[in-house]
Amino acid sequence: MASSSGTSSGSSSLLQNSGSEENLQALMDQRKRKRMISNRESARRSRMRKQKHLDDLAAQVAQLRNENHHILSSVNITTQKYLAVEAENSVLRAQVGELSHRLESLNEIIDFLNTTNGVFGPAGPTTTSSFELDNGFFNINNSLNMAYMNHPIMASADILQY
Template structure:
């Protein structure tokens, strides 16, 4: 930028014209002078290309920095949600284990009750109680035999 500001208002020097009152230039001197002017213009164009390239690189750098910030923010959000989901998953797994244990206890209680019923029916059968169902509505041993 400073370079372009320094060049602002700069005009290339006009080609040196032979001074009619001065000594005449030889063709070799004129060629050297034209070449020198051409080299100066070429160097100026090269500096301007370099400056444009540098500005393009700065613009690209700013775009990449912005994209990097955006991606970093997105990664932060994903990590946050990942931690939340892991916590929820741990809670659900713990609840699953608790429910599984509770179900096992219920199944155990049911089997125990069934065993007690069969045991009481067997005891009743051994004591000669093959009659109708007891007042509690429980089936007798003969209804359990298929």
């Protein structure tokens, strides 16, 4: 009988060992599932952070493109205004040159008349109230009346091609 009681106690210890192994295996499976769930959750959060970062970068790209478009438009408008001012400046420079040349010519005429006949200053004993010369060129009643000197010489932007 001793052997039967020994066998029965041996089989119960085997049952206890297998029960503790099953509990250990169940505990390990439970930890494994927890770790797997935790890893999945961590991966999901990582994907969400990555997606948010990509969305933020896409929004920043859109904003920078919009700013770039506005800057390019502003540069184009400024360039057009600059070219218009430059063209107007060229016309004005040409007009200044023409007017300076006309003034120089008129001053030469006045100097010539002053030195030869004394028309615009005291030159001799004769005084006339109508600036008449012997040949009648500067007669106020003369039909020419220096009309050619009263016409402006104008330069236009069409003449000045770049």
